[in-house]
Amino acid sequence: MTDPNDPPNPEPSKPEPPKPDLSKADPSKADLSKADQPGGPEPVPAWKAILRGMGPTGLALRIGAPVLALLISLVITMILLRITGADPFSSVQSMIDYGTTENSIVDIVNRATRYYLSAVAVAIGFRMALLNIGVDGQYRLAAFFAAVLGGAVTLPAPLGQMLVIVAAMAVGGLWAAIAGVLKVTRGVSEVLSTIMLNAIATGLIAYLLNDERLAEVRPGSNNVATPQIPDDGRVGSLNGFLSTFGIDLPGEVYGLLPLAIVVGIVFWVVINHTRFGFDLKVSGLSPSAAQSSGVSARRMIVYTMVGSGVVAGLIGMPELLGASYEYSLNFPAGLGFTGITVALLGRNHPAGIALAALLFAFLDQTSDVLQEVDVPKEIVGVMQGVVVLTVVIVYELVRRWEIRLQQRTVAAELATGHDLARVAAGTTGTGGTGTGGTGSAS
Structure with missing residues (x-):
């Protein structure tokens, strides 16, 4: 039995935490960028970051949307010129x-x-x-x-x-x-x-x-x-x-x-x-x-x-x-x-x-x-309206398509994260059981 008058056993000594580097308190001296650390990754230019964020599909949509819109509007315009009785090719060439x-x-x-x-x-x-x-x-x-x-x-x-x-x-x-x-x-x-x-x-x-x-x-x-x-x-x-x-x-x-x-x-x-x-x-x-x-x-x-x-x-x-x-x-x-x-x-x-x-x-x-x-000049106003309408419709379709692509990308990333979490949880559980068993045996 222990004597209640005896002093309590001292707590086991803990290692002192490392002293903070005060030089890093100055933001001008702080080095928080991995790109600036030795062996860290090189900084990515802004234009490359934008292209990576868009992805090949998104980039193709951004470039192809205005081209597709202008082609569609050109076809519609030539159809309208044909309806007026004019030769669309000669009109455009003129x-x-x-x-x-x-x-x-x-x-x-x-x-x-x-x-x-x-x-x-x-x-x-x-x-x-x-x-x-x-x-x-x-x-x-x-x-x-x-x-x-x-x-x-x-x-x-x-x-x-x-x-x-x-x-x-x-x-x-x-x-x-x-x-x-x-x-x-x-x-x-x-x-x-x-x-x-x-x-x-x-x-x-x-x-x-x-x-x-x-x-x-x-x-x-x-x-x-x-x-x-x-x-x-x-x-x-x-x-x-x-x-x-x-x-x-x-x-x-x-x-x-x-x-x-x-x-x-x-x-x-x-x-x-x-x-x-x-x-x-x-x-x-x-x-x-x-x-x-x-x-x-x-x-x-x-x-x-x-x-x-x-x-x-x-x-x-x-x-x-x-x-x-x-x-x-x-x-x-x-x-x-x-x-x-x-x-x-x-x-x-x-x-x-x-x-x-x-x-x-x-x-x-x-x-x-x-x-x-022999083509009325007012047809140009119709052409301008067709161009604007076509561009608005095409860009709206592209916007919806991009939203769907982003949703699929986010869903895939979330699914991958859940799978990694399950694997990590299973590994931790197995390691914990093994340690517990060893402790009981001892």
């Missing part, structure tokens, strides 16, 4: 021959520049599940007031051009902000509000574009227009720059073409590589989830509409500062609605939008030549 001339190429590039800016403005709203139909009114109102300001103020270059561009962006953003504020404060659908704002913009321009108000009628002309922008406020063409590379074109390419390229790059970077772009997409997918993570979906709606309007204000700038130098009754209209179809066709991606803008510009440019082969 369009290609006319569209590849130097004059047509210049016009196609200029048209595509306007279509591209319009589509990017629409795509900004699409990224947050907002349909900004008011792009048409926003760019026309912005171009009108920018033309009035540019014709009234004379500043040395480049201040004159910058003033006009900034004014257009401000007008477009403010006009679009009205729809955003109405949506978050009164619950008014942006579709309805922007449609009404388009009508208001049209009426406001018609009222102000008068020789008794902000416009004038020049001698020998019946066209009402704003005062012309002086030479210091204009933007020259890119022909001089292109001629240094041996490219001589008969027409003038918009000098603000690089601006459209910059807008596309900024759009892609902001949406895919900034916190704002992430918050924008999350707010569009699930406002409640965005709210729970500390993002104000209401504020993001207003920001998105303002951003869309700011880009919409740039749509008319290539034409205003590079060709017409005034806002008149002949100023290009309807670009906002074209931008919706181009954005849909381009899947809201800057590269896809660029290709879609070139395609629509090509179809618009070559519509006149169809009359020479």
Whole structure:
């Protein structure tokens, strides 16, 4: 028996845990990447990681979907041409021959520049599940007031051009902000509000574009227009720059073409590589989830509409500062609605939008030549609708197919994980029994 007064037996000594390396407390000195450890795997480039994540089937679907959609739309278009009594092959060949001339190429590039800016403005709203139909009114109102300001103020270059561009962006953003504020404060659908704002913009321009108000009628002309922008406020063409590379074109390419390229790059970077772009997409997918993570979906709606309007204000700038130098009754209209179809066709991606803008510009440019082969030019509108409809249907089918592939992949991985867990559990159970038996025998 033990004496209760005896001190208790000391606990068996345990090895002291290793002291932490304080040098690793500094994140700048921490080495948490296996790729940086000796003998670790090499880092995988981003493009390879994307391709691996998509898999060969997913990659084939992504590449084949637009090609298949264009082929289907081409077949349907040729059938429609045959129904009208025209030879589809000669009609398409006439369009290609006319569209590849130097004059047509210049016009196609200029048209595509306007279509591209319009589509990017629409795509900004699409990224947050907002349909900004008011792009048409926003760019026309912005171009009108920018033309009035540019014709009234004379500043040395480049201040004159910058003033006009900034004014257009401000007008477009403010006009679009009205729809955003109405949506978050009164619950008014942006579709309805922007449609009404388009009508208001049209009426406001018609009222102000008068020789008794902000416009004038020049001698020998019946066209009402704003005062012309002086030479210091204009933007020259890119022909001089292109001629240094041996490219001589008969027409003038918009000098603000690089601006459209910059807008596309900024759009892609902001949406895919900034916190704002992430918050924008999350707010569009699930406002409640965005709210729970500390993002104000209401504020993001207003920001998105303002951003869309700011880009919409740039749509008319290539034409205003590079060709017409005034806002008149002949100023290009309807670009906002074209931008919706181009954005849909381009899947809201800057590269896809660029290709879609070139395609629509090509179809618009070559519509006149169809009359020479006894085909009504209105068939081009049908062709554009067929292209968009076909692309939307094909992409929806591809999206559903990808979801099924992902579900099958996840199910297979889960099944493999369960099998490994059973094997591991069986091995552990067998080892435990053997140890227990040995202990009993001893």
